[in-house]
Amino acid sequence: xxxxxxxxxxxxxxxxxxxxxxxxxxxPLKNHMNxxxxxxxAGITGITAAYMLANEGVKVALIDAGQIASGTSGYTTAxxxxxxxxxxxxxxxxxGFEKAGLYYQANNEASxxxxxxxxxxxxxxDYEIQPAIVYAMNDSEAKKIEKEKIAYDRLGIMGTLTDSxxxxxxxxxxxxxxxxxxxxxxxxxxxxxxDLVKMNVPIYEETMAVAIKEDPDPLVTTKQGFSIRCxxxxxxxxxxxYDNRFYFARMFPERSYLIACxxxxxxxxxxxxxxxxxxRSIRSLRLNHKNYLLIGGExxxxxxxxxxxxxxxxxxxxxxQNFGDLSIAxxxxxxxxTTLDQVPYIGRLTKNSSNLFVAxxxxxxxxxxxxxxxxxxxxxxxxxxxPYTEVFSxxxxxxxxxxxxxxxxNIGVAGQLAKGxxxxxxxxxxxxxxxxxxxxxxxxxxxxxxxxxxxKLTVVDATCPHxxxxxxxxxxxRTWDCPCHGSRFEANGKVIDGPAQKPLSxxxxxxxxxxxxxxxxx
Numbered sequence: 001x002x003x004x005x006x007x008x009x010x011x012x013x014x015x016x017x018x019x020x021x022x023x024x025x026x027x028p029l030k031n032h033m034n035x036x037x038x039x040x041x042a043g044i045t046g047i048t049a050a051y052m053l054a055n056e057g058v059k060v061a062l063i064d065a066g067q068i069a070s071g072t073s074g075y076t077t078a079x080x081x082x083x084x085x086x087x088x089x090x091x092x093x094x095x096g097f098e099k100a101g102l103y104y105q106a107n108n109e110a111s112x113x114x115x116x117x118x119x120x121x122x123x124x125x126d127y128e129i130q131p132a133i134v135y136a137m138n139d140s141e142a143k144k145i146e147k148e149k150i151a152y153d154r155l156g157i158m159g160t161l162t163d164s165x166x167x168x169x170x171x172x173x174x175x176x177x178x179x180x181x182x183x184x185x186x187x188x189x190x191x192x193x194x195d196l197v198k199m200n201v202p203i204y205e206e207t208m209a210v211a212i213k214e215d216p217d218p219l220v221t222t223k224q225g226f227s228i229r230c231x232x233x234x235x236x237x238x239x240x241x242y243d244n245r246f247y248f249a250r251m252f253p254e255r256s257y258l259i260a261c262x263x264x265x266x267x268x269x270x271x272x273x274x275x276x277x278x279x280r281s282i283r284s285l286r287l288n289h290k291n292y293l294l295i296g297g298e299x300x301x302x303x304x305x306x307x308x309x310x311x312x313x314x315x316x317x318x319x320x321q322n323f324g325d326l327s328i329a330x331x332x333x334x335x336x337x338t339t340l341d342q343v344p345y346i347g348r349l350t351k352n353s354s355n356l357f358v359a360x361x362x363x364x365x366x367x368x369x370x371x372x373x374x375x376x377x378x379x380x381x382x383x384x385x386x387p388y389t390e391v392f393s394x395x396x397x398x399x400x401x402x403x404x405x406x407x408x409x410n411i412g413v414a415g416q417l418a419k420g421x422x423x424x425x426x427x428x429x430x431x432x433x434x435x436x437x438x439x440x441x442x443x444x445x446x447x448x449x450x451x452x453x454x455x456k457l458t459v460v461d462a463t464c465p466h467x468x469x470x471x472x473x474x475x476x477x478r479t480w481d482c483p484c485h486g487s488r489f490e491a492n493g494k495v496i497d498g499p500a501q502k503p504l505s506x507x508x509x510x511x512x513x514x515x516x517x518x519x520x521x522x
Contacts, residue, residue, distance in 0.1 A: 253486025
């Protein structure tokens with residue numbers, strides 16, 4: 001059979017999840033309102049928490065700065081598993097046996113909750129029981145897997161060590177966690193959203209929360225100037241929009257990439273992850289009578305990677321080399337935040353907060369940790385005890401690994417800050433092509449310029465308003481990305497991801513200029 005030529009990756013990315021599910025749309029909030037619990041962020045955590053609280057009779061409202069499930073929940077590998085790469089040996093060393101065991105139990109219970117929900121509601125979401133498998137390609141990785149198996153045994157986690165797995169290439173060894181699962185995340189969330197609508201839970205899109213007044217009953221203000229009075233606030237946005245505890249310095253952002261490959265053969269099954277780098281994630285998908293392989297990896301710190309085409313091309317080369325001829329059906333990327341000890345921050349925003357709660361830093365395991373976060377936050381909002389409160393408490397900051405990682409990450413941030421200030425960009429190119437962006441110099445000022453598909457030019461200040469780092473252009477996503485703390489902005493400067501709260505300042509917008517001229521002429 002003639003080998004297909006390498007795929008030419010379009011600069012337009014799309015997620016197979018979002019391409020195959022039509023989620024309902026909701027209007028922005030256009031008035032002041034009152035509720036018992038306000039949930040900020042409509043990904044898997046916010047939607048699930050709203051569902052849990054509403055089923056307990058709590059008056060709850062859900063808002064999102066963009067569209068529901070348009071963040072990481074719509075751009076995931078969609079694995080439901082407690083096997084989070086090689087984590088348990090590290091947790092035992094850093095947190096001790098008790099907390100490491102609780103981490104596993106919490107994620108395992110979250111997986112079971114999803115399974116039970118799908119069964120009880122007969123949700124059609126391509127749910128399949130699959131083993132989760134982490135594999136080694138060299139002796140060093142194999143030794144790490146052996147240590148992880150020892151941690152499994154000591155914690156009572158079911159797992160099998162093997163040197164033979166159903167992949168078309170040899171491995172040194174692998175650790176198999178049975179009875180995990182995979183699904184179509186947006187089909188699943190679509191069902192939960194439908195139930196929220198039936199329960200008359202108000203949902204508002206394009207409603208960005210920008211501030212909280214910490215009264216006994218908090219007052220949340222939106223970008224549009226409306227206020228929401230409530231008793232409790234659950235901050236389930238990708239990054240805490242209200243950051244009075246320096247969360248930006250206690251998490252680091254990473255981007256990763258994924259391609260959906262259509263194949264003629266049906267994959268034998270299993271969800272795979274490489275133990276070392278370059279990271280490779282493999283799982284199958286049967287959707288609309290077609291077979292797909294989802295190949296992911298190529299992790300890097302946000303704003304510090306190569307052109308996106310290089311990451312996708314390496315994933316394609318890996319797929320073709322190991323799985324033969326295939327067609328690329330979709331490709332997309334995602335951003336995840338990782339905490340200093342790799343355990344998410346879930347709980348009270350500060351040690352003494354009684355009505356502000358947060359969930360953040362899920363690394364790349366948001367399906368399970370997002371669900372356990374919803375359960376934990378629901379219990380806290382209902383003022384009930386939860387056995388996992390201490391493990392995930394955002395107030396933890398112990399000496400040792402966390403402090404060392406804090407110093408390492410923030411030394412790296414300082415380096416990026418200095419680098420951005422010292423590098424002098426080229427003069428702004430007046431011949432910038434349509435649908436292209438660049439960092440350039442304009443009258444001695446570092447700016448970002450983007451010319452849209454219609455040829456209209458927008459120039460923004462390239463300095464991130466969070467702490468003054470210099471953003472970089474991401475052509476694949478058409479975004480300005482900050483290499484320091486992961487803030488991301490649309491081409492016109494509008495905030496996509498925090499910690500930045502303010503947009504990049506607009507220096508010139510040809511669209512706005514033409515609008516003004518049109519109004520003056522009329």
